[in-house]
Structure formats: structure tokens, C-alpha cells
Amino acid sequence: MKTLYLVRHAKSSWDFEDLSDHDRPLAKRGRNDAQIMGQELLDRKIKLDLLISSSAVRALSTATLFAKELDFDPEKISAQEELYRMGSEEMLFFVQSLPDEYSYVMLVGHNPTFTELVNLLAPEKSIANLPTAGVAGFSFDVEYWSQATAENAKLLFLDFPKNYR
Template structure:
């Protein structure tokens, strides 16, 4: 079985006029929500074999904050440039190219691509994945190249507002 965690980057800042979209950092809420979601994943005893991220500053920062909470070495985060501007079809291609040695992968990326990807890879339908939200899908296969809607199982969906009262 393969397990895929799709996580949208945490809330980013729009306060820096001179920065490109790729360079936008997390805002205060994002810097709070990302580790909070990392703690939520740790509370589920989740330890991904691989953590991959878009190269965008907000995505990579989210990945690093989550990695810290999961005791995943931040220098082992794999940056995949194609995640940044991928549509769902391209992101699914990226997922299908993941190494089979990794049974579980946490991928940090962007919307609307992540929502579209969840909707293509599972029977569960999402309207919009909020910032820092995580969806977990199980695939009944031993090869990433074979992940498909027909062998998927929607496992859980979690997001920061579920944890704000803790």
C-alpha cells in the first residue's frame, strides 16, 4: 500500500510588493498553523518516508515547519520544481514518478491543484482545500506509477481550524 499526504502550504503574506509569487513568505497565521498541523500529524503517529515540496518559499517553509514536528530531517526535504506550477494532471504524473521505496509521502503544494488532485484521485469530493490542510489517501498498490482513483481510499482530511481550541 502507498500512503499520500497532500498538504496545502500555510497562509502566506501579501505584504511585500517587490516579491514574486514564488518568493512570498508565510504570514503570522501560517507560521502558527504549519507547526500545529505538524503536531496533529505527529499525534496520528505519522512518519512519512519522504517529504517533497514545491520550491515556493511559502511551501518550503511549511514543509520545514511540519518536518520539525515530525522529527523529519529538514535537509532531507526533496524540492520538486514542477510542483509549483503544476495542474492536477501534471501533479499526478509527479506522484506517479515517486520512488517505490517510499511507502508514504507528504507532498506540500498549492491550490487549486491540490483540491483538483484529491478530486481526481479519490471518490471523496472537496470544494476547496484551505491553507495548511492535509488530505491522506491510501492506494492499494505497491507502485506509485499505479496510483489511481480506482485503487484509492480516502483516509482523512484535517485542517487548522480543527485545532484552534486545543
């Protein structure tokens, strides 16, 4: 059994016009939402073996806040530049390429990729937009990540910060 959590980065700040998109930080609401959602995942007794984040500042900050709430060492977060630019098909291939020794994996990234991937893996629960700090949990009844497909994905939950405001 493999379990995947897709987390869209929390709300970013647009206060710094001179920063590149990659370097935008989290807004105050984003920091609060990430902590709330991390606590909600902790309440669900979520465990992680691996946490991979886009290298964008807002994604990495979101990953760090989730890690702290989930008692996952932030130093073990893997920041990967390619998650910043991937489309949904590439992201599914990335999931299928995950190391098999990890069963519980969280990816922190961006839209539209994450909304498209949620809709690819759970077409019966099609969503227009995975909100900032939104989380989608999936299980795959497989032994190897390479076997994870849309056909064997099971949506465990979709959760959003507005559910707790």
C-alpha cells in the same frame, strides 16, 4: 501499500509587494497553522520516508515546519520547482513516478492543483477548497507508485487548521 499526504502550503504573507509570488513568505498565522497541523499528524503517528515540496518560499517553509514536528530531517526535504506549476493531471503522473522504495510520501504544494487532486482521488468527498495548511491523506493498496490511480485511492482523512482554532 503506499501512503500519500497532500499538504497545501500554509497562509502566506502579502506584506511585501515587491516580492514575486514564488518568493512570498508565510504569515504569522501560516507558521502557527503549520506547526499545529504538524503536531496533529504526529498525534496520528504519521511517518514519512520522503517529503517533497514546491520550491516556492511559502511551500518550502510549510514543509520545514511539518518536518520539524514529524521528526523528519528538514535537510532531506526535496524542493522541486515543477510542483509550483503543475496541474492536477501532471501531479497524479508525478505521484505515479515516485521512487518505489518510499512508501510514505508527503507533497507540499499549491491550489488549485491540490484541491483538484483531492477531488480526483476522492470524488465521494468532493471539496470546494483545500484550505491553507490543509492535509489530505490517501492510501493505495499497491506495490508500486505507478499503480496508484483514482480507482484504488482510499481517503484516510481530510484535516484543516480551523478544526483546532
